[in-house]
Amino acid sequence: GAVVSQHPSWVICKSGTSVKIECRSLDFQATTMFWYRQFPKQSLMLMATSNEGSKATYEQGVEKDKFLINHASLTLSTLTVTSAHPEDSSFYICSARDPAGASTDTQYFGPGTRLTVL
Amino acid sequence: QKEVEQNSGPLSVPEGAIASLNCTYSDRGSQSFFWYRQYSGKSPELIMFIYSNGDKEDGRFTAQLNKASQYVSLLIRDSQPSDSATYLCAASGSARQLTFGSGTQLTVLP
Numbered sequence: 001g002a003v004v005s006q007h008p009s010w011v012i013c014k015s016g017t018s019v020k021i022e023c024r025s026l027d028f029q030a031t032t033m034f035w036y037r038q039f040p041k042q043s044l045m046l047m048a049t050s051n052e053g054s055k056a057t058y059e060q061g062v063e064k065d066k067f068l069i070n071h072a073s074l075t076l077s078t079l080t081v082t083s084a085h086p087e088d089s090s091f092y093i094c095s096a097r098d099p100a101g102a103s104t105d106t107q108y109f110g111p112g113t114r115l116t117v118l
Numbered sequence: 119q120k121e122v123e124q125n126s127g128p129l130s131v132p133e134g135a136i137a138s139l140n141c142t143y144s145d146r147g148s149q150s151f152f153w154y155r156q157y158s159g160k161s162p163e164l165i166m167f168i169y170s171n172g173d174k175e176d177g178r179f180t181a182q183l184n185k186a187s188q189y190v191s192l193l194i195r196d197s198q199p200s201d202s203a204t205y206l207c208a209a210s211g212s213a214r215q216l217t218f219g220s221g222t223q224l225t226v227l228p
Contacts, residue, residue: 032214034215034216042220043206043218043219043220044218046216093161093162097214103150103167103169105149105150105167105210106150106152106164106167107152107216108164109162109163109164111160111161112160112161
């Protein structure tokens with residue numbers, strides 16, 4: 001149980017284009033999902049908290065107009081990196097909380113999306 | 119600022135030995151604590167969580183929590199080369215978000 005998928009697993013795009021990443025909870029309904037970014041040799045950095053049916057909450061320093069988050073259903077959240085630039089190249093990972101799990105604070109991670117902007 | 123601190127390592131142990139990973143946290147309001155394992159190039163996977171003082175065992179893994187000392191640890195018994203990874207400690211705060219440590223890199227030598 002508690003499986004989270006992400007698509008695509010990797011993407012290469014040109015500078016200035018937009019990229020959409022999907023995060024799905026496969027066997028549970030996730031009212032809350034999270035988006036992280038991880039640069040090489042560094043720890044996870046929380047970008048935003050995505051709540052189903054409401055606006056995402058962004059962490060300080062994360063541009064909400066650049067990283068658009070939509071959580072339109074209980075099983076799907078999307079992150080769109082708009083006008084991507086090389087400095088946006090990173091490993092983007094989503095996670096979801098299972099409200100019916102043994103620990104409701106436990107986050108289950110998707111496999112991640114490696115974004116490379118040329 | 120709420121922080122979770124881990125020794126970045128690298129920590130090397132021989133195969134079959136006990137690996138001990140430590141973590142401290144600054145937010146006394148933290149309720150739940152988590153250990154994740156992250157292989158290079160992969161996303162974190164949950165090992166176990168703990169929220170009561172004392173020990174919690176799951177197979178070869180034992181998590182220990184001491185809220186008075188604000189200290190969490192993970193013991194890995196009979197370490198295997200496949201346990202070589204980065205181990206992330208995380209604490210859940212009042213906002214129910216997880217604050218992650220920077221991770222400890224573990225290498226189990228065959």
